[in-house]
Amino acid sequence: MDKHKLRAKYRALRKRECGEPSLKSSAVISSNFFSTVLPVIPDGIIMCYVSIKGEVDTSAILKELLRKGRSVCVPYLKEKRIIPCLISKRTAFKKSAFGIPQPRSLKPVKSRDISAVITPGLAFDRNGNRLGFGGGYFDRFLAALPASSLKIGTAFSYQICGRLPGYAHDVKMDLIITEKGFIVPAAASPASL
Numbered sequence: 001m002d003k004h005k006l007r008a009k010y011r012a013l014r015k016r017e018c019g020e021p022s023l024k025s026s027a028v029i030s031s032n033f034f035s036t037v038l039p040v041i042p043d044g045i046i047m048c049y050v051s052i053k054g055e056v057d058t059s060a061i062l063k064e065l066l067r068k069g070r071s072v073c074v075p076y077l078k079e080k081r082i083i084p085c086l087i088s089k090r091t092a093f094k095k096s097a098f099g100i101p102q103p104r105s106l107k108p109v110k111s112r113d114i115s116a117v118i119t120p121g122l123a124f125d126r127n128g129n130r131l132g133f134g135g136g137y138f139d140r141f142l143a144a145l146p147a148s149s150l151k152i153g154t155a156f157s158y159q160i161c162g163r164l165p166g167y168a169h170d171v172k173m174d175l176i177i178t179e180k181g182f183i184v185p186a187a188a189s190p191a192s193l
Helices: 003-017 020-040 059-067 137-143
Strands: 045-048 072-078 081-087 093-095 101-103 114-119 123-125 150-154 175-178 181-183
Touching (some): 020 150, 020 175, 020 181, 072 101, 081 137
Parallel strands (some): 045 072
Antiparallel strands (some): 072 081
């Protein structure tokens, strides 16, 4: 199946599956992140997407990271690219042209200072491939990160599929967190996993 058909399939699944069960699953994913993943992330900035309806809810992850005193940035979309933007507990958000919350004021950080990125997707496979939303924003951003930056996908278990088509420009995840546990692709780069 090509990427266009896969996107349509997983968008429909996402629409059907969102609601109370996904809130409970999001809480489990957040717990999995803090109990197992955060301890192996080196000091540095952690980037996390700000979730919208149908995605793994990242609000608890963002709040807890800030409460723990970690430096956190979120994506700021500008001119077809992602700018990593530092946030605090007091950061005010506005909706982007795509309806995604992003900070009102821009406090950019250097990509080389990001130690981990928590990434959304429509689907993931066990090889670390990610099916994005079609704009290429995250693919371009992830490709520019240092190899040492941990790339973490968050997904509900229904978003894990057998095999996704991959292209040379696609960036694989080092780890995928679901409500059922973790997927560590065989080719994961960080030695700490």
